[in-house]
Amino acid sequence: MELFQDIRGHEDIKKYFKKAIQTDKISHSYIFEGPKGVGKKMMAMSLAKALLCQGEDRPCGKCKACTLVEAGTHPDIIKVDKDTRTTKIDTIREQVVKNMDIKPYQGPYKIIIVTEADTVTIEGQNAMLKTIEEPPSYGMIILITENLAKLLPTIKSRCIQLRFNPLNQTQIMEYLQGYPISEVQKEIYAQFAEGSIGTAKKLIEDEDFLEERKTSINYLLELQKADLMQMYNIQKSICEDKEFISSLLEFWLLWYRDLAILKATGEGNLYYLDYKTHLLDMASKLTYNTIDRHIKLIKDATMQINQNIYPTFVIENLLLKIKERKK
Ligand SMILES: [Zn+2]
Structure with missing residues:
Protein backbone atom coordinates (compact mmCIF):
# COMPACT_ATOMS: atom_id res chain seq x y z
CA MET A 1 0.00 0.00 0.00
CA PHE A 164 -2.90 22.79 2.52
CA ASN A 165 -4.26 24.59 -0.54
CA PRO A 166 -7.75 24.14 -2.00
CA LEU A 167 -7.87 21.31 -4.52
CA ASN A 168 -8.31 22.02 -8.20
CA GLN A 169 -11.32 21.08 -10.30
CA THR A 170 -9.58 18.03 -11.81
CA GLN A 171 -8.71 16.61 -8.38
CA ILE A 172 -12.28 17.02 -7.17
CA MET A 173 -13.60 15.45 -10.40
CA GLU A 174 -11.27 12.48 -9.85
CA TYR A 175 -12.67 12.04 -6.37
CA LEU A 176 -16.26 12.22 -7.70
CA GLN A 177 -15.63 9.43 -10.20
CA GLY A 178 -16.54 7.02 -7.42
CA TYR A 179 -20.13 8.28 -7.29
CA PRO A 180 -22.96 6.92 -9.45
CA ILE A 181 -24.05 10.30 -10.79
CA SER A 182 -24.05 11.87 -14.24
CA GLU A 183 -21.03 13.73 -15.63
CA VAL A 184 -22.91 17.03 -15.59
CA GLN A 185 -23.82 16.51 -11.95
CA LYS A 186 -20.20 15.73 -11.13
CA GLU A 187 -19.17 19.01 -12.72
CA ILE A 188 -21.85 20.88 -10.81
CA TYR A 189 -20.76 19.39 -7.49
CA ALA A 190 -17.09 19.98 -8.32
CA GLN A 191 -17.78 23.64 -9.01
CA PHE A 192 -19.90 24.23 -5.92
CA ALA A 193 -17.34 22.34 -3.78
CA GLU A 194 -14.85 25.19 -4.27
CA GLY A 195 -11.74 23.12 -3.81
CA SER A 196 -12.99 21.06 -0.88
CA ILE A 197 -13.69 17.32 -1.05
CA GLY A 198 -15.46 17.67 2.28
CA THR A 199 -17.90 20.17 0.78
CA ALA A 200 -18.40 18.00 -2.33
CA LYS A 201 -19.30 15.08 -0.10
CA LYS A 202 -21.72 17.16 1.94
CA LEU A 203 -23.46 18.48 -1.17
CA ILE A 204 -23.91 14.99 -2.61
CA GLU A 205 -25.37 13.81 0.68
CA ASP A 206 -27.69 16.83 0.79
CA GLU A 207 -30.78 15.54 -0.98
CA ASP A 208 -32.24 19.02 -1.38
CA PHE A 209 -29.24 20.71 -2.94
CA LEU A 210 -29.95 20.14 -6.65
CA GLU A 211 -33.66 20.79 -6.19
CA GLU A 212 -33.08 24.06 -4.32
CA ARG A 213 -30.58 25.14 -6.95
CA LYS A 214 -33.15 24.50 -9.67
CA THR A 215 -36.00 26.21 -7.81
CA SER A 216 -33.85 29.28 -7.16
CA ILE A 217 -32.88 29.67 -10.80
CA ASN A 218 -36.43 29.03 -12.02
CA TYR A 219 -37.60 32.00 -9.95
CA LEU A 220 -34.93 34.15 -11.51
CA LEU A 221 -35.80 33.07 -15.04
CA GLU A 222 -39.52 33.58 -14.44
CA LEU A 223 -38.79 37.01 -13.05
CA GLN A 224 -37.26 38.11 -16.37
CA LYS A 225 -40.60 37.69 -18.15
CA ALA A 226 -42.90 38.53 -15.29
CA ASP A 227 -45.32 41.46 -15.20
CA LEU A 228 -46.03 43.20 -11.90
CA MET A 229 -48.76 40.75 -10.88
CA GLN A 230 -46.57 37.74 -11.65
CA MET A 231 -43.71 39.36 -9.79
CA TYR A 232 -45.81 39.54 -6.63
CA ASN A 233 -46.67 35.88 -7.04
CA ILE A 234 -42.99 35.03 -7.27
CA GLN A 235 -42.31 37.10 -4.18
CA LYS A 236 -45.11 35.38 -2.26
CA SER A 237 -43.86 32.00 -3.31
CA ILE A 238 -40.26 32.76 -2.25
CA CYS A 239 -41.36 34.12 1.12
CA GLU A 240 -43.42 31.03 1.92
CA ASP A 241 -40.23 29.30 3.00
CA LYS A 242 -38.26 31.83 5.00
CA GLU A 243 -35.54 29.31 5.87
CA PHE A 244 -34.75 28.97 2.20
CA ILE A 245 -34.25 32.66 1.41
CA SER A 246 -30.56 32.84 2.35
CA SER A 247 -29.72 29.83 0.17
CA LEU A 248 -31.76 31.28 -2.68
CA LEU A 249 -29.80 34.53 -2.51
CA GLU A 250 -26.53 32.58 -2.54
CA PHE A 251 -27.67 30.66 -5.60
CA TRP A 252 -28.61 33.93 -7.31
CA LEU A 253 -25.27 35.50 -6.49
CA LEU A 254 -23.42 32.62 -8.15
CA TRP A 255 -25.73 32.91 -11.16
CA TYR A 256 -24.72 36.56 -11.59
CA ARG A 257 -21.10 35.59 -11.05
CA ASP A 258 -21.51 33.19 -14.01
CA LEU A 259 -23.12 35.99 -16.04
CA ALA A 260 -20.22 38.32 -15.32
CA ILE A 261 -17.66 35.66 -16.30
CA LEU A 262 -19.50 34.78 -19.49
CA LYS A 263 -19.97 38.38 -20.46
CA ALA A 264 -16.27 39.10 -19.94
CA THR A 265 -14.72 35.96 -21.40
CA GLY A 266 -17.43 33.91 -23.11
CA GLU A 267 -16.32 30.84 -21.17
CA GLY A 268 -14.99 29.61 -17.83
CA ASN A 269 -15.89 27.17 -15.06
CA LEU A 270 -19.56 27.77 -14.46
CA TYR A 271 -21.76 27.02 -11.45
CA TYR A 272 -24.69 26.66 -13.87
CA LEU A 273 -23.12 24.92 -16.85
CA ASP A 274 -26.40 23.07 -17.39
CA TYR A 275 -28.11 26.45 -17.99
CA LYS A 276 -25.55 27.79 -20.42
CA THR A 277 -28.10 28.80 -23.08
CA HIS A 278 -30.07 30.80 -20.52
CA LEU A 279 -26.90 32.35 -19.18
CA LEU A 280 -25.65 33.39 -22.61
CA ASP A 281 -29.04 34.80 -23.49
CA MET A 282 -29.23 36.84 -20.29
CA ALA A 283 -25.59 37.95 -20.57
CA SER A 284 -26.30 39.34 -24.03
CA LYS A 285 -29.27 41.35 -22.75
CA LEU A 286 -27.72 42.83 -19.61
CA THR A 287 -24.98 45.42 -19.54
CA TYR A 288 -21.91 45.08 -17.30
CA ASN A 289 -23.32 47.83 -15.12
CA THR A 290 -26.64 46.09 -14.69
CA ILE A 291 -24.94 42.83 -13.73
CA ASP A 292 -22.80 44.67 -11.18
CA ARG A 293 -25.83 46.50 -9.84
CA HIS A 294 -27.79 43.26 -9.43
CA ILE A 295 -24.87 41.62 -7.64
CA LYS A 296 -24.78 44.51 -5.21
CA LEU A 297 -28.56 44.35 -4.70
CA ILE A 298 -28.38 40.62 -3.88
CA LYS A 299 -25.52 41.19 -1.46
CA ASP A 300 -27.47 43.98 0.26
CA ALA A 301 -30.52 41.75 0.52
CA THR A 302 -28.40 38.97 2.05
CA MET A 303 -27.09 41.40 4.63
CA GLN A 304 -30.60 42.60 5.48
CA ILE A 305 -31.85 39.03 5.88
CA ASN A 306 -28.92 38.35 8.22
CA GLN A 307 -29.90 41.46 10.19
CA ASN A 308 -33.39 39.99 10.59
CA ILE A 309 -35.13 42.59 8.49
CA TYR A 310 -38.61 41.39 7.52
CA PRO A 311 -38.04 38.96 4.56
CA THR A 312 -41.17 39.93 2.63
CA PHE A 313 -39.98 43.51 2.60
CA VAL A 314 -36.41 42.60 1.60
CA ILE A 315 -37.48 40.30 -1.24
CA GLU A 316 -40.13 42.69 -2.59
CA ASN A 317 -37.60 45.47 -2.63
CA LEU A 318 -35.01 43.27 -4.35
CA LEU A 319 -37.37 41.98 -7.05
CA LEU A 320 -38.65 45.47 -7.84
CA LYS A 321 -35.12 46.78 -8.21
CA ILE A 322 -34.02 43.84 -10.37
CA LYS A 323 -37.01 44.49 -12.64
CA GLU A 324 -36.32 48.21 -12.78
CA ARG A 325 -34.70 49.33 -16.00
CA LYS A 326 -31.82 51.68 -15.45
CA LYS A 327 -29.37 53.03 -17.91
ZN1 LIG B 1 0.97 -2.00 9.04
Whole structure:
Protein backbone atom coordinates (compact mmCIF):
# COMPACT_ATOMS: atom_id res chain seq x y z
CA MET A 1 0.00 0.00 0.00
CA GLU A 2 1.54 3.25 -1.03
CA LEU A 3 1.77 5.98 1.54
CA PHE A 4 -0.92 8.67 1.15
CA GLN A 5 -2.40 6.93 -1.90
CA ASP A 6 -5.95 7.72 -0.76
CA ILE A 7 -5.32 11.45 -0.44
CA ARG A 8 -5.98 13.79 -3.40
CA GLY A 9 -3.49 16.54 -4.17
CA HIS A 10 -0.95 18.08 -1.78
CA GLU A 11 1.96 16.45 -3.60
CA ASP A 12 4.57 18.65 -1.94
CA ILE A 13 3.40 17.72 1.55
CA LYS A 14 3.31 14.02 0.68
CA LYS A 15 6.82 14.25 -0.69
CA TYR A 16 8.02 16.00 2.43
CA PHE A 17 6.63 13.31 4.74
CA LYS A 18 7.83 10.42 2.58
CA LYS A 19 11.33 11.78 2.78
CA ALA A 20 11.05 12.59 6.49
CA ILE A 21 9.94 9.02 7.21
CA GLN A 22 12.65 7.47 5.03
CA THR A 23 15.40 9.51 6.61
CA ASP A 24 13.87 9.29 10.08
CA LYS A 25 13.62 13.06 10.36
CA ILE A 26 10.05 13.40 11.54
CA SER A 27 9.53 16.46 13.70
CA HIS A 28 7.69 16.42 17.03
CA SER A 29 5.21 19.16 16.22
CA TYR A 30 3.32 20.21 13.13
CA ILE A 31 0.64 22.67 12.13
CA PHE A 32 -1.59 21.62 9.22
CA GLU A 33 -3.23 24.76 7.97
CA GLY A 34 -5.79 25.20 5.19
CA PRO A 35 -9.49 25.39 4.29
CA LYS A 36 -12.13 22.91 5.40
CA GLY A 37 -12.39 19.54 3.71
CA VAL A 38 -9.16 19.47 1.73
CA GLY A 39 -7.60 16.48 3.50
CA LYS A 40 -5.76 17.80 6.57
CA LYS A 41 -7.22 15.23 8.97
CA MET A 42 -6.79 12.44 6.45
CA MET A 43 -3.15 13.37 6.01
CA ALA A 44 -2.66 13.33 9.80
CA MET A 45 -4.25 9.89 10.09
CA SER A 46 -2.27 8.48 7.16
CA LEU A 47 0.93 9.81 8.63
CA ALA A 48 0.06 8.31 12.01
CA LYS A 49 -0.62 4.99 10.33
CA ALA A 50 2.73 4.99 8.57
CA LEU A 51 4.55 5.85 11.79
CA LEU A 52 2.80 3.23 13.90
CA CYS A 53 2.78 0.39 11.33
CA GLN A 54 4.66 -2.72 12.41
CA GLY A 55 4.96 -4.14 8.91
CA GLU A 56 7.73 -3.93 6.35
CA ASP A 57 6.35 -1.56 3.75
CA ARG A 58 4.82 1.13 5.91
CA PRO A 59 1.88 1.48 6.02
CA CYS A 60 1.31 -2.20 5.21
CA GLY A 61 -2.43 -1.98 5.80
CA LYS A 62 -2.42 -5.50 7.25
CA CYS A 63 -0.68 -5.47 10.64
CA LYS A 64 -2.45 -5.03 13.96
CA ALA A 65 -1.41 -1.37 14.20
CA CYS A 66 -2.72 -0.54 10.72
CA THR A 67 -6.01 -2.29 11.48
CA LEU A 68 -6.42 -0.37 14.74
CA VAL A 69 -5.63 2.97 13.08
CA GLU A 70 -8.18 2.27 10.35
CA ALA A 71 -10.79 1.37 12.95
CA GLY A 72 -9.99 4.59 14.81
CA THR A 73 -9.10 2.65 17.97
CA HIS A 74 -5.31 2.73 18.12
CA PRO A 75 -4.45 3.60 21.74
CA ASP A 76 -1.42 5.71 20.77
CA ILE A 77 -3.41 8.14 18.64
CA ILE A 78 -5.33 10.72 20.62
CA LYS A 79 -7.76 12.93 18.73
CA VAL A 80 -8.67 16.06 20.62
CA ASP A 81 -11.93 17.66 19.43
CA LYS A 82 -13.31 21.01 20.54
CA ASP A 83 -15.72 21.07 23.48
CA THR A 84 -18.59 23.17 22.20
CA ARG A 85 -17.38 26.31 20.57
CA THR A 86 -13.91 26.29 22.05
CA THR A 87 -11.36 23.74 23.17
CA LYS A 88 -11.02 24.47 26.86
CA ILE A 89 -7.90 24.49 29.00
CA ASP A 90 -9.13 21.48 31.02
CA THR A 91 -9.47 19.47 27.82
CA ILE A 92 -5.94 20.44 26.80
CA ARG A 93 -4.54 19.56 30.25
CA GLU A 94 -6.38 16.27 30.34
CA GLN A 95 -6.01 15.09 26.75
CA VAL A 96 -2.81 16.72 25.54
CA VAL A 97 -0.51 17.42 28.48
CA LYS A 98 -1.36 14.39 30.64
CA ASN A 99 -1.58 11.97 27.74
CA MET A 100 1.75 13.01 26.35
CA ASP A 101 3.43 12.08 29.65
CA ILE A 102 2.16 8.52 29.35
CA LYS A 103 4.42 6.35 27.20
CA PRO A 104 2.92 4.76 24.11
CA TYR A 105 1.16 1.44 24.71
CA GLN A 106 2.13 -0.30 21.51
CA GLY A 107 4.01 1.73 18.99
CA PRO A 108 7.11 3.87 18.90
CA TYR A 109 5.05 7.09 18.91
CA LYS A 110 2.33 8.80 20.83
CA ILE A 111 0.48 10.98 18.35
CA ILE A 112 -1.87 13.72 19.49
CA ILE A 113 -4.03 15.39 16.87
CA VAL A 114 -5.83 18.60 17.87
CA THR A 115 -8.55 18.76 15.24
CA GLU A 116 -9.56 22.44 15.51
CA ALA A 117 -6.54 24.09 17.05
CA ASP A 118 -7.84 27.60 16.34
CA THR A 119 -10.64 26.97 18.85
CA VAL A 120 -8.19 26.29 21.69
CA THR A 121 -8.45 29.15 24.18
CA ILE A 122 -5.39 31.31 24.86
CA GLU A 123 -5.05 29.62 28.28
CA GLY A 124 -5.28 26.27 26.56
CA GLN A 125 -2.61 27.22 24.05
CA ASN A 126 -0.33 28.37 26.84
CA ALA A 127 -0.98 25.11 28.66
CA MET A 128 0.21 23.03 25.73
CA LEU A 129 3.21 25.20 25.01
CA LYS A 130 5.52 23.13 27.20
CA THR A 131 4.38 19.88 25.59
CA ILE A 132 5.22 21.36 22.21
CA GLU A 133 8.48 22.86 23.40
CA GLU A 134 9.88 19.87 25.23
CA PRO A 135 8.14 16.82 23.88
CA PRO A 136 9.15 13.32 25.01
CA SER A 137 11.16 11.40 22.43
CA TYR A 138 8.06 9.40 21.44
CA GLY A 139 5.79 12.45 21.29
CA MET A 140 4.22 13.97 18.21
CA ILE A 141 1.56 16.66 18.11
CA ILE A 142 -0.34 17.79 15.04
CA LEU A 143 -2.39 20.97 15.25
CA ILE A 144 -5.04 21.23 12.54
CA THR A 145 -6.46 24.64 11.75
CA GLU A 146 -8.38 26.67 9.20
CA ASN A 147 -7.19 29.88 10.78
CA LEU A 148 -3.50 30.19 11.55
CA ALA A 149 -3.96 33.72 12.88
CA LYS A 150 -5.74 32.33 15.95
CA LEU A 151 -2.63 30.51 17.13
CA LEU A 152 -0.15 32.17 19.46
CA PRO A 153 3.15 33.19 17.84
CA THR A 154 4.96 31.09 20.46
CA ILE A 155 3.04 28.01 19.29
CA LYS A 156 3.58 28.77 15.61
CA SER A 157 7.30 29.29 15.95
CA ARG A 158 7.77 25.90 17.62
CA CYS A 159 5.93 23.87 14.98
CA ILE A 160 6.63 23.03 11.37
CA GLN A 161 3.83 24.69 9.40
CA LEU A 162 2.41 22.96 6.36
CA ARG A 163 -0.08 24.77 4.17
CA PHE A 164 -2.90 22.79 2.52
CA ASN A 165 -4.26 24.59 -0.54
CA PRO A 166 -7.75 24.14 -2.00
CA LEU A 167 -7.87 21.31 -4.52
CA ASN A 168 -8.31 22.02 -8.20
CA GLN A 169 -11.32 21.08 -10.30
CA THR A 170 -9.58 18.03 -11.81
CA GLN A 171 -8.71 16.61 -8.38
CA ILE A 172 -12.28 17.02 -7.17
CA MET A 173 -13.60 15.45 -10.40
CA GLU A 174 -11.27 12.48 -9.85
CA TYR A 175 -12.67 12.04 -6.37
CA LEU A 176 -16.26 12.22 -7.70
CA GLN A 177 -15.63 9.43 -10.20
CA GLY A 178 -16.54 7.02 -7.42
CA TYR A 179 -20.13 8.28 -7.29
CA PRO A 180 -22.96 6.92 -9.45
CA ILE A 181 -24.05 10.30 -10.79
CA SER A 182 -24.05 11.87 -14.24
CA GLU A 183 -21.03 13.73 -15.63
CA VAL A 184 -22.91 17.03 -15.59
CA GLN A 185 -23.82 16.51 -11.95
CA LYS A 186 -20.20 15.73 -11.13
CA GLU A 187 -19.17 19.01 -12.72
CA ILE A 188 -21.85 20.88 -10.81
CA TYR A 189 -20.76 19.39 -7.49
CA ALA A 190 -17.09 19.98 -8.32
CA GLN A 191 -17.78 23.64 -9.01
CA PHE A 192 -19.90 24.23 -5.92
CA ALA A 193 -17.34 22.34 -3.78
CA GLU A 194 -14.85 25.19 -4.27
CA GLY A 195 -11.74 23.12 -3.81
CA SER A 196 -12.99 21.06 -0.88
CA ILE A 197 -13.69 17.32 -1.05
CA GLY A 198 -15.46 17.67 2.28
CA THR A 199 -17.90 20.17 0.78
CA ALA A 200 -18.40 18.00 -2.33
CA LYS A 201 -19.30 15.08 -0.10
CA LYS A 202 -21.72 17.16 1.94
CA LEU A 203 -23.46 18.48 -1.17
CA ILE A 204 -23.91 14.99 -2.61
CA GLU A 205 -25.37 13.81 0.68
CA ASP A 206 -27.69 16.83 0.79
CA GLU A 207 -30.78 15.54 -0.98
CA ASP A 208 -32.24 19.02 -1.38
CA PHE A 209 -29.24 20.71 -2.94
CA LEU A 210 -29.95 20.14 -6.65
CA GLU A 211 -33.66 20.79 -6.19
CA GLU A 212 -33.08 24.06 -4.32
CA ARG A 213 -30.58 25.14 -6.95
CA LYS A 214 -33.15 24.50 -9.67
CA THR A 215 -36.00 26.21 -7.81
CA SER A 216 -33.85 29.28 -7.16
CA ILE A 217 -32.88 29.67 -10.80
CA ASN A 218 -36.43 29.03 -12.02
CA TYR A 219 -37.60 32.00 -9.95
CA LEU A 220 -34.93 34.15 -11.51
CA LEU A 221 -35.80 33.07 -15.04
CA GLU A 222 -39.52 33.58 -14.44
CA LEU A 223 -38.79 37.01 -13.05
CA GLN A 224 -37.26 38.11 -16.37
CA LYS A 225 -40.60 37.69 -18.15
CA ALA A 226 -42.90 38.53 -15.29
CA ASP A 227 -45.32 41.46 -15.20
CA LEU A 228 -46.03 43.20 -11.90
CA MET A 229 -48.76 40.75 -10.88
CA GLN A 230 -46.57 37.74 -11.65
CA MET A 231 -43.71 39.36 -9.79
CA TYR A 232 -45.81 39.54 -6.63
CA ASN A 233 -46.67 35.88 -7.04
CA ILE A 234 -42.99 35.03 -7.27
CA GLN A 235 -42.31 37.10 -4.18
CA LYS A 236 -45.11 35.38 -2.26
CA SER A 237 -43.86 32.00 -3.31
CA ILE A 238 -40.26 32.76 -2.25
CA CYS A 239 -41.36 34.12 1.12
CA GLU A 240 -43.42 31.03 1.92
CA ASP A 241 -40.23 29.30 3.00
CA LYS A 242 -38.26 31.83 5.00
CA GLU A 243 -35.54 29.31 5.87
CA PHE A 244 -34.75 28.97 2.20
CA ILE A 245 -34.25 32.66 1.41
CA SER A 246 -30.56 32.84 2.35
CA SER A 247 -29.72 29.83 0.17
CA LEU A 248 -31.76 31.28 -2.68
CA LEU A 249 -29.80 34.53 -2.51
CA GLU A 250 -26.53 32.58 -2.54
CA PHE A 251 -27.67 30.66 -5.60
CA TRP A 252 -28.61 33.93 -7.31
CA LEU A 253 -25.27 35.50 -6.49
CA LEU A 254 -23.42 32.62 -8.15
CA TRP A 255 -25.73 32.91 -11.16
CA TYR A 256 -24.72 36.56 -11.59
CA ARG A 257 -21.10 35.59 -11.05
CA ASP A 258 -21.51 33.19 -14.01
CA LEU A 259 -23.12 35.99 -16.04
CA ALA A 260 -20.22 38.32 -15.32
CA ILE A 261 -17.66 35.66 -16.30
CA LEU A 262 -19.50 34.78 -19.49
CA LYS A 263 -19.97 38.38 -20.46
CA ALA A 264 -16.27 39.10 -19.94
CA THR A 265 -14.72 35.96 -21.40
CA GLY A 266 -17.43 33.91 -23.11
CA GLU A 267 -16.32 30.84 -21.17
CA GLY A 268 -14.99 29.61 -17.83
CA ASN A 269 -15.89 27.17 -15.06
CA LEU A 270 -19.56 27.77 -14.46
CA TYR A 271 -21.76 27.02 -11.45
CA TYR A 272 -24.69 26.66 -13.87
CA LEU A 273 -23.12 24.92 -16.85
CA ASP A 274 -26.40 23.07 -17.39
CA TYR A 275 -28.11 26.45 -17.99
CA LYS A 276 -25.55 27.79 -20.42
CA THR A 277 -28.10 28.80 -23.08
CA HIS A 278 -30.07 30.80 -20.52
CA LEU A 279 -26.90 32.35 -19.18
CA LEU A 280 -25.65 33.39 -22.61
CA ASP A 281 -29.04 34.80 -23.49
CA MET A 282 -29.23 36.84 -20.29
CA ALA A 283 -25.59 37.95 -20.57
CA SER A 284 -26.30 39.34 -24.03
CA LYS A 285 -29.27 41.35 -22.75
CA LEU A 286 -27.72 42.83 -19.61
CA THR A 287 -24.98 45.42 -19.54
CA TYR A 288 -21.91 45.08 -17.30
CA ASN A 289 -23.32 47.83 -15.12
CA THR A 290 -26.64 46.09 -14.69
CA ILE A 291 -24.94 42.83 -13.73
CA ASP A 292 -22.80 44.67 -11.18
CA ARG A 293 -25.83 46.50 -9.84
CA HIS A 294 -27.79 43.26 -9.43
CA ILE A 295 -24.87 41.62 -7.64
CA LYS A 296 -24.78 44.51 -5.21
CA LEU A 297 -28.56 44.35 -4.70
CA ILE A 298 -28.38 40.62 -3.88
CA LYS A 299 -25.52 41.19 -1.46
CA ASP A 300 -27.47 43.98 0.26
CA ALA A 301 -30.52 41.75 0.52
CA THR A 302 -28.40 38.97 2.05
CA MET A 303 -27.09 41.40 4.63
CA GLN A 304 -30.60 42.60 5.48
CA ILE A 305 -31.85 39.03 5.88
CA ASN A 306 -28.92 38.35 8.22
CA GLN A 307 -29.90 41.46 10.19
CA ASN A 308 -33.39 39.99 10.59
CA ILE A 309 -35.13 42.59 8.49
CA TYR A 310 -38.61 41.39 7.52
CA PRO A 311 -38.04 38.96 4.56
CA THR A 312 -41.17 39.93 2.63
CA PHE A 313 -39.98 43.51 2.60
CA VAL A 314 -36.41 42.60 1.60
CA ILE A 315 -37.48 40.30 -1.24
CA GLU A 316 -40.13 42.69 -2.59
CA ASN A 317 -37.60 45.47 -2.63
CA LEU A 318 -35.01 43.27 -4.35
CA LEU A 319 -37.37 41.98 -7.05
CA LEU A 320 -38.65 45.47 -7.84
CA LYS A 321 -35.12 46.78 -8.21
CA ILE A 322 -34.02 43.84 -10.37
CA LYS A 323 -37.01 44.49 -12.64
CA GLU A 324 -36.32 48.21 -12.78
CA ARG A 325 -34.70 49.33 -16.00
CA LYS A 326 -31.82 51.68 -15.45
CA LYS A 327 -29.37 53.03 -17.91
ZN1 LIG B 1 0.97 -2.00 9.04
